[in-house]
Amino acid sequence: MKKLINDPRAVVDESVEGFGLAHADLVTVSADPKYVTRKDAPVAGKVGLVSGGGSGHEPLHAGFVGRGMLDAAVPGAVFTSPTPDQIIPATLAVNSGAGVVHIVKNYTGDVLNFETAAEMAQAEGVEVRTVLVNDDVAVEDSLYTAGRRGVGGTVLVEKIAGAAAERGDDLDAVAAIGDRVNQNVRTMGVALSACTVPHAGSPSFDLEDNEIEIGIGIHGEPGRHKIAMENADGITNRLLEPILSDLGTASGEKVLLFVNGMGGTPLSELYIVYRRAAQILAERGIAVERSLVGNYITSLEMQGCSVSVLRLDDEMTALWDAPVHTPALRWGV
Amino acid sequence: MKKLINDPRAVVDESVEGFGLAHADLVTVSADPKYVTRKDAPVAGKVGLVSGGGSGHEPLHAGFVGRGMLDAAVPGAVFTSPTPDQIIPATLAVNSGAGVVHIVKNYTGDVLNFETAAEMAQAEGVEVRTVLVNDDVAVEDSLYTAGRRGVGGTVLVEKIAGAAAERGDDLDAVAAIGDRVNQNVRTMGVALSACTVPHAGSPSFDLEDNEIEIGIGIHGEPGRHKIAMENADGITNRLLEPILSDLGTASGEKVLLFVNGMGGTPLSELYIVYRRAAQILAERGIAVERSLVGNYITSLEMQGCSVSVLRLDDEMTALWDAPVHTPALRWGV
Numbered sequence: 257m258k259k260l261i262n263d264p265r266a267v268v269d270e271s272v273e274g275f276g277l278a279h280a281d282l283v284t285v286s287a288d289p290k291y292v293t294r295k296d297a298p299v300a301g302k303v304g305l306v307s308g309g310g311s312g313h314e315p316l317h318a319g320f321v322g323r324g325m326l327d328a329a330v331p332g333a334v335f336t337s338p339t340p341d342q343i344i345p346a347t348l349a350v351n352s353g354a355g356v357v358h359i360v361k362n363y364t365g366d367v368l369n370f371e372t373a374a375e376m377a378q379a380e381g382v383e384v385r386t387v388l389v390n391d392d393v394a395v396e397d398s399l400y401t402a403g404r405r406g407v408g409g410t411v412l413v414e415k416i417a418g419a420a421a422e423r424g425d426d427l428d429a430v431a432a433i434g435d436r437v438n439q440n441v442r443t444m445g446v447a448l449s450a451c452t453v454p455h456a457g458s459p460s461f462d463l464e465d466n467e468i469e470i471g472i473g474i475h476g477e478p479g480r481h482k483i484a485m486e487n488a489d490g491i492t493n494r495l496l497e498p499i500l501s502d503l504g505t506a507s508g509e510k511v512l513l514f515v516n517g518m519g520g521t522p523l524s525e526l527y528i529v530y531r532r533a534a535q536i537l538a539e540r541g542i543a544v545e546r547s548l549v550g551n552y553i554t555s556l557e558m559q560g561c562s563v564s565v566l567r568l569d570d571e572m573t574a575l576w577d578a579p580v581h582t583p584a585l586r587w588g589v
Numbered sequence: 590m591k592k593l594i595n596d597p598r599a600v601v602d603e604s605v606e607g608f609g610l611a612h613a614d615l616v617t618v619s620a621d622p623k624y625v626t627r628k629d630a631p632v633a634g635k636v637g638l639v640s641g642g643g644s645g646h647e648p649l650h651a652g653f654v655g656r657g658m659l660d661a662a663v664p665g666a667v668f669t670s671p672t673p674d675q676i677i678p679a680t681l682a683v684n685s686g687a688g689v690v691h692i693v694k695n696y697t698g699d700v701l702n703f704e705t706a707a708e709m710a711q712a713e714g715v716e717v718r719t720v721l722v723n724d725d726v727a728v729e730d731s732l733y734t735a736g737r738r739g740v741g742g743t744v745l746v747e748k749i750a751g752a753a754a755e756r757g758d759d760l761d762a763v764a765a766i767g768d769r770v771n772q773n774v775r776t777m778g779v780a781l782s783a784c785t786v787p788h789a790g791s792p793s794f795d796l797e798d799n800e801i802e803i804g805i806g807i808h809g810e811p812g813r814h815k816i817a818m819e820n821a822d823g824i825t826n827r828l829l830e831p832i833l834s835d836l837g838t839a840s841g842e843k844v845l846l847f848v849n850g851m852g853g854t855p856l857s858e859l860y861i862v863y864r865r866a867a868q869i870l871a872e873r874g875i876a877v878e879r880s881l882v883g884n885y886i887t888s889l890e891m892q893g894c895s896v897s898v899l900r901l902d903d904e905m906t907a908l909w910d911a912p913v914h915t916p917a918l919r920w921g922v
Contacts, residue, residue, distance in 0.1 A: 258782065258798075258801070259781075259858055260824065260854060260858035260859070260861055260862055261820065261858060261861055262820045262821050262822055262861065263820075267857065267861070268857075270821075270860075270864055271858070271860045272860075273860075274860035274861055274864030274865075275863075277863065277864060277877075278846075278860065278863050278867075278880045278882050311857065312857065314855060314856040314857045314860075315856055319856075448591040449591065465591075466591075468591070487596075488592075488594050488603075489595055491593065513611075515611075519853075519855050520852075520853040520855075520890055520892075521593060522889050522890050523852075523884070523887070524600065524601075524644065525592055525604070526607075527603075527607030528593055528594055528603045529593055529607070530607040530608075530610065530611050531603055531604075532607075534610045534611075544610075547610075547611045547612075549607075549611050551856065551884070554855060557854065557855050561593060581920075586919060586920050587920075588922070589921070
């Protein structure tokens with residue numbers, strides 16, 4: 257294992273510390289319990305947005321803390337859910353009185369711990385709503401999940417619900433738009449290589465030299481099937497088909513197309529995937545109104561990508577376009 | 590070789606095509622000869638900025654085309670200089686009459702081809718100035734270079750000179766500020782793994798399982814030495830020492846700290862490097878006024894990073910902060 261780390265057990269501590277130093281103008285880091293808040297939190301009158309999950313998916317979630325997106329992010333150990341004793345103080349810290357929305361990727365540990373934290377925060381008088389993200393069309397149940405996993409769509413939920421909170425929507429409205437994004441987004445991923453959790457020290461799964469895993473999870477958990485390596489167009493076809501069929505897109509619809517890198521794949525390859533995905537959508541008469549290409553929800557140094565398609569309506573498009581100022585996503589400000 | 594590509598010889602064509610589709614609001618792609626221009630080029634009265642070089646370093650350079658940065662980027666084949674017959678039309682396309690600045694990384698092929706193109710463009714009546722970037726402190730001469738190589742500092746030259754052009758500086762002034770950035774920036778890189786050029790099909794150099802290369806070039810060309818793997822703090826010490834000693838920074842100075850990923854290293858690890866680099870600067874009484882962390886000048890899927898330190902003055906800081914709207918760098922708009 258070759259990594260730019262010191263003590264494998266200190267990876268999250270040191271990485272979050274460096275993140276806090278690099279973005280001290282935007283965020284405040286609480287070291288223990290560990291969570292990251294927007295520098296000006298709580299924002300008076302605004303619904304607070306909190307997300308979190310295992311580390312190893314950077315920039316998700318801490319990279320999305322800032323104006324127009326999250327108020328707090330709660331990083332767990334690598335590929336391990338954050339605990340209620342982190343989520344509770346993060347929730348309290350961003351509550352201005354308008355309540356807090358938890359955005360939770362559908363993994364059993366995350367769901368349980370956010371649920372516990374929501375109950376405890378509510379006992380302290382904070383109204384909490386939860387948006388569950390489960391956009392992965394690859395598998396119904398997986399190693400860490402009952403039901404579909406939350407993957408790339410999470411970034412889009414956080415951006416759009418974050419913009420709704422920023423414009424002053426109330427608690428139920430912010431949760432509702434988050435749910436609407438989740439209902440209209442589907443994602444599918446592929447791995448060309450495994451990744452190594454620092455404290456484990458060896459790859460989390462095996463892939464032969466000429467083998468890839470279609471429908472991979474963001475923790476390297478199994479997807480649909482391993483197949484022999486194919487070219488980018490063939491792989492992209494395999495990702496798009498189940499996405500579009502599950503989403504039920506029709507000609508004339510407008511979408512956001514998101515090609516996400518898993519961490520170890522060059523940007524140039526993501527654009528080759530984007531090219532084919534855009535061709536497929538064009539062939540079906542679907543208009544790509546917005547796009548996002550880059551490493552936004554990763555799996556350490558895994559090689560591979562995921563593709564997400566979000567069916568847009570005018571309100572979602574406007575909220576997507578609204579100003580955002582976070583370490584990893586920024587425009588309009 | 591496992592890559593998200595189709596024909597290895599079509600990688601640049603298809604990647605740039607996908608890039609053009611994803612960012613059609615910002616850029617125009619000329620397929621043959623291949624170059625990318627800002628959508629509204631030429632901008633009346635503004636000095637044009639053109640950069641380019643071998644592909645495989647994305648988002649550099651095409652990702653920096655747009656308002657406040659480059660007017661055109663000229664991508665060569667992977668790790669291969671672009672040719673004059675690409676650079677000339679790109680130069681002509683962005684000339685509004687105010688002249689054009691070429692920003693050229695110091696590699697023999699790039700220098701020759703940009704020089705030829707500059708002469709030809711000048712023969713057609715376009716005034717051209719050249720800013721040569723040679724910020725790499727690792728080696729004096731290398732496999733592809735006489736003198737120091739141009740590496741991470743290029744991104745900072747393009748941003749700051751781009752802002753100067755955008756505010757209306759004339760040709761000589763834009764070239765002068767570009768030179769000033771180059772004179773005040775130093776960079777050093779490290780590779781944990783090699784990378785594979787698609788049409789070559791095998792890694793461009795060898796590293797043992799417990800070996801890293803200090804002072805690596807962005808094409809995998811040799812650096813200072815191979816050493817046994819060390820921890821992140823030790824590696825960061827090795828990168829910072831020659832940078833600061835060569836730059837001659839003194840206590841009380843202000844700098845921009847740029848930790849750049851080589852393409853295959855997780856963002857979380859870049860922040861661990863950032864943390865140690867920030868500690869070193871703090872110990873020396875140097876103030877980090879601005880920061881940049883991410884994959885901005887890469888070497889395909891290479892694992893590793895480079896660190897750049899730019900000595901700031903007030904004008905450079907103001908130009909760094911000026912609005913920029915490109916696919917890979919955006920703020921203030």
